[in-house]
Amino acid sequence: MIKSLKTLNHDLSDPAYQLDVLNNYSESLRQQPKFKEKLEEIDLYPLRPTGIEIFQMNVGYMCNMTCKHCHVDAGPDRDEIMTKKTFEQCLEALRNSKATTVDLTGGAPEMNPHFRWFVEQVSDLGKDIIVRSNLTILTTAPKYQELPDFFAEHGVEVTCSLPFYNKSRTDRQRGEGTYDRSIEALKKLNKIGYGKEGSDLELNLVYNPTGAFLPGGQESLEKEFKRQLDNKHDIVFNNLFTITNLPISRYLNFLLESDNLDEYMDRLITSFNPAAAKGVMCRDTISVGWDGTLYDCDFNQMLEMPVEEEAPQHISEWNEAKLNEREIKINQHCFGCTAGAGSSCGGATTEQ
Amino acid sequence: MSDSYYNPKDLKKFEDVGEFGPELAEKFFDYYGAVFEEGALSAREKALIALAVSHTVQCPYCIDAYTTESLEKGASEEQMMEAVHVASAIRGGSSLVHGVQMMNKTKDLSM
Numbered sequence: 435m436i437k438s439l440k441t442l443n444h445d446l447s448d449p450a451y452q453l454d455v456l457n458n459y460s461e462s463l464r465q466q467p468k469f470k471e472k473l474e475e476i477d478l479y480p481l482r483p484t485g486i487e488i489f490q491m492n493v494g495y496m497c498n499m500t501c502k503h504c505h506v507d508a509g510p511d512r513d514e515i516m517t518k519k520t521f522e523q524c525l526e527a528l529r530n531s532k533a534t535t536v537d538l539t540g541g542a543p544e545m546n547p548h549f550r551w552f553v554e555q556v557s558d559l560g561k562d563i564i565v566r567s568n569l570t571i572l573t574t575a576p577k578y579q580e581l582p583d584f585f586a587e588h589g590v591e592v593t594c595s596l597p598f599y600n601k602s603r604t605d606r607q608r609g610e611g612t613y614d615r616s617i618e619a620l621k622k623l624n625k626i627g628y629g630k631e632g633s634d635l636e637l638n639l640v641y642n643p644t645g646a647f648l649p650g651g652q653e654s655l656e657k658e659f660k661r662q663l664d665n666k667h668d669i670v671f672n673n674l675f676t677i678t679n680l681p682i683s684r685y686l687n688f689l690l691e692s693d694n695l696d697e698y699m700d701r702l703i704t705s706f707n708p709a710a711a712k713g714v715m716c717r718d719t720i721s722v723g724w725d726g727t728l729y730d731c732d733f734n735q736m737l738e739m740p741v742e743e744e745a746p747q748h749i750s751e752w753n754e755a756k757l758n759e760r761e762i763k764i765n766q767h768c769f770g771c772t773a774g775a776g777s778s779c780g781g782a783t784t785e786q
Numbered sequence: 787m788s789d790s791y792y793n794p795k796d797l798k799k800f801e802d803v804g805e806f807g808p809e810l811a812e813k814f815f816d817y818y819g820a821v822f823e824e825g826a827l828s829a830r831e832k833a834l835i836a837l838a839v840s841h842t843v844q845c846p847y848c849i850d851a852y853t854t855e856s857l858e859k860g861a862s863e864e865q866m867m868e869a870v871h872v873a874s875a876i877r878g879g880s881s882l883v884h885g886v887q888m889m890n891k892t893k894d895l896s897m
Contacts, residue, residue, distance in 0.1 A: 598862070599860075599862075600862050600864075602863070603862065603863075641860075643857070643858070645857065647854050647857050647858050648858055649858065650829065650830070650858040650859040650860055651824070651829060651859070654824060654828055654829050654830060654859065654860070655859075655860045657828070658828075658830060658860045659860075
């Protein structure tokens with residue numbers, strides 16, 4: 435079994451080392467403009483929230499997969515998992531929050547033992563719920579095979595990973611057998627109405643490049659994915675979200691091992707788009723870590739960069755007004771969200 | 787002075803060709819940008835055509851650029867290789883079809 439960088443005690447499992455690599459690994463990286471400077475040029479520094487709309491929770495780093503690009507360094511060997519007490523604190527915060535959407539991510543969020551209970555609670559609050567599913571989990575144990583029906587019952591939006599419309603590219607990034615199992619899960623979701631015309635059950639796919647290149651136009655890729663998946667498997671879905679791989683954790687490891695880091699960073703930085711910077715997701719999102727720590731986004735979470743010190747640090751101290759005044763923490767990885775058409779958990783952030 | 791005709795780093799300097807003649811370069815790049823926009827052909831299809839042509843003209847800059855572009859636009863390895871074979875078939879065919887001229891001439895000259 436492939437092990438996480440953390441289990442391997444790899445240098446890149448240290449967030450401080452990752453940030454040092456991004457800033458200082460080579461002469462080319464040292465000479466690159468800083469993200470802060472690019473924001474200053476467009477009068478966007480310090481970066482501030484526009485108001486929390488999305489309450490994203492990382493409910494644990496445990497996963498049934500060990501994908502090569504994973505920014506979480508998730509895997510079966512990770513045991514960090516959100517406890518019921520922290521979930522309860524999240525519910526309390528949500529009762530006092532203007533956030534409209536609860537976005538559940540991981541690892542494989544379904545593997546948290548309190549997952550179903552929590553979805554039921556949030557459903558009662560009347561918030562929209564997104565689950566970020568890796569799809570393959572839905573084809574494993576019987577308790578996970580029942581989940582599509584459970585999602586449908588609670589109107590959960592399923593946003594799932596499928597990096598490419600063929601087996602070779604998908605399996606190379608996510609592991610042998612992933613494509614076939616993903617197709618099996620998508621068929622099952624379609625069968626109960628997910629992604630079907632006239633149905634309220636929303637099924638979205640997440641595309642992220644399977645190498646050291648940027649995602650192309652979201653609309654055009656969506657068209658091609660729809661054509662390919664319909665022709666080959668009779669699968670339908672609602673939207674394709676293109677996400678740029680951020681140069682952290684296992685993807686950073688890939689960039690270093692393949693000698694693509696300098697070139698990739700150069701590509702991200704020269705593709706800096708001011709419109710995408712204005713629309714970055716950290717401005718309308720808060721990210722809650724498995725232990726309740728608050729972050730500006732899931733990437734900052736993995737780099738152990740919690741929200742600024744003046745703002746509440748933990749979900750138990752929830753104060754939305756104060757959080758909305760915070761200064762968002764940035765570093766060189768942020769160029770991943772501002773390149774080209776922009777990138778967020780909901781896909782591109784600008785018109786193309 | 788460079789000791790090689792091709793340097794991968796020169797690809798990034800392409801936009802600087804306007805240094806010795808900005809007006810024509812600007813016209814060219816405007817046109818170039820418009821050509822590759824999504825139109826009756828998708829941007830992905832255009833990238834694949836460009837990839838094939840790059841092999842025909844055997845331009846290493848173009849091959850690097852349109853390999854990346856094809857990947858970004860969502861082309862698969864199979865599609866990219868098929869595009870290269872299209873270039874190869876036309877290139878080979880364009881030699882072979884002249885065989886007809888050779889045959890005609892031979893027949894003209896022969897008893």
